[in-house]
Amino acid sequence: MEIKTPTRIISFVQQKGGCGKTTTVANVGAYLAGMGQRVLLVDLDSQANLTQSVGVRAEELSHSVADLMYKPDQGVEGIVLTTPFGATGQLDLIPASLDLAVVEADLLNHYGKEWLLDEVLSGCRDKYDFILIDPPPSLGLFTVNALMASTEVIIPFQCHIFSITALGQLQKTLRLVQHKNKRLQVGGVVITLYDGRYSLSRTVLDTISELFGPLVFDSKIGLNSKLAEAPGAGKPILYYAPGSPGARAYKKLALEILERGKQFYG
Numbered sequence: 233m234e235i236k237t238p239t240r241i242i243s244f245v246q247q248k249g250g251c252g253k254t255t256t257v258a259n260v261g262a263y264l265a266g267m268g269q270r271v272l273l274v275d276l277d278s279q280a281n282l283t284q285s286v287g288v289r290a291e292e293l294s295h296s297v298a299d300l301m302y303k304p305d306q307g308v309e310g311i312v313l314t315t316p317f318g319a320t321g322q323l324d325l326i327p328a329s330l331d332l333a334v335v336e337a338d339l340l341n342h343y344g345k346e347w348l349l350d351e352v353l354s355g356c357r358d359k360y361d362f363i364l365i366d367p368p369p370s371l372g373l374f375t376v377n378a379l380m381a382s383t384e385v386i387i388p389f390q391c392h393i394f395s396i397t398a399l400g401q402l403q404k405t406l407r408l409v410q411h412k413n414k415r416l417q418v419g420g421v422v423i424t425l426y427d428g429r430y431s432l433s434r435t436v437l438d439t440i441s442e443l444f445g446p447l448v449f450d451s452k453i454g455l456n457s458k459l460a461e462a463p464g465a466g467k468p469i470l471y472y473a474p475g476s477p478g479a480r481a482y483k484k485l486a487l488e489i490l491e492r493g494k495q496f497y498g
C-alpha cells in the first residue's frame with residue numbers, strides 16, 4: 233500500500249516589506265505545478281499581489297479568503313480558483329480581496345482567531361501536495377494564522393541591514409508559534425533580490441550563512457527585470473520568460489524545496 237506523504241504547508245514569512253515573498257510564492261508554486269505537483273496558493277495579503285501574479289483581478293472577485301476567515305468551516309468550494317498554470321500538476325488559488333484589510337480588526341475579539349486558516353485548510357489539504365501561503369509584511373494576525381496552519385516556514389531574505397534587524401523579532405515569533413504548533417519547522421532561508429555587486433550583500437550573506445548553515449538554499453534569486461515584469465502580465469516567470477536568469481533561479485529553488493521534503497519526510 234502506498235503511504236501518502238503529508239501535504240507540505242509552507243508559509244513564506246518576512247515582516248520586512250518588499251523582500252520578494254510574493255514573487256517567490258507565485259514562481260515556486262508554478263514550478264512545482266510544472267513538476268507534476270498539486271499546488272494550492274493562498275493569498276493572505278490585502279494587497280492581493282499574489283492573486284494578480286497569477287492573472288486574477290482581485291477587484292472583480294465576489295468571494296475571497298476574507299469570507300473564509302469569517303466562516304472557516306464553510307469549505308473552500310466557490311472560493312478556490314483553478315489557474316491555467318497547472319502544467320502537468322495543478323495550480324489553484326485561494327485569492328485575496330482588497331477588503332481583507334478590515335477583517336483583522338473585525339476578528340480582534342474572536343475566540344480562536346489564530347487557528348482560522350488551519351481550520352480552513354483542514355477541509356481541503358488532502359487534495360494537494362503543497363499549500364504555499366503568502367502572508368502580509370507584518371507579524372500580525374494573518375501571519376500568525378499562516379504559521380499556525382503550516383508544517384514549514386521559509387524565510388525570504390534580502391541582503392539589507394533592515395532584514396538583519398527584522399530577524400530577531402521574526403525568530404521570537406517563530407519560537408512562540410512553535411510552542412503551539414509543534415509541526416512547524418524552519419524549511420529554509422532563500423536569498424532574494426541579490427545583488428553581488430554590493431559588498432554589503434556579500435557581508436550580510438556571510439552572516440546569514442553562519443546563522444542558518446545548510447538551511448540557506450543554494451539557489452540565490454538575483455535581481456532580474458523579467459521577475460518584476462511578470463506580475464503585470466499576470467503570469468509566473470515559467471510562462472512569461474522561461475529562459476531568463478530569474479526563471480532558472482526559481483526552477484532550481486523549487487527543485488531544492490522538493491528535495492528537502494525527502495530529508496524531512498523520508
Ligand SMILES: Nc1ncnc2c1ncn2[C@@H]1O[C@H](COP(=O)(O)OP(=O)(O)OP(=O)(O)O)[C@@H](O)[C@H]1O
Pocket residue numbers: 248249250251252253254255256277279281367368369424425426453454455456457459460461463478
Ligand atoms: N529578483 C527580483 N528581481 C527584480 N525585481 C524583483 C525580484 N523579486 C521581486 N521583485 C520585485 O520587487 C517588488 C517586491 O517584490 P514582492 O512583491 O515579491 O515582495 P513582497 O515581500 O511580497 O512585498 P510585500 O512585503 O509588500 O508583500 C515587486 O515589484 C517585485 O516584482
Ligand SMILES: [Mg+2]
Pocket residue numbers: 253254255277281366
Ligand atoms: Mg507580498
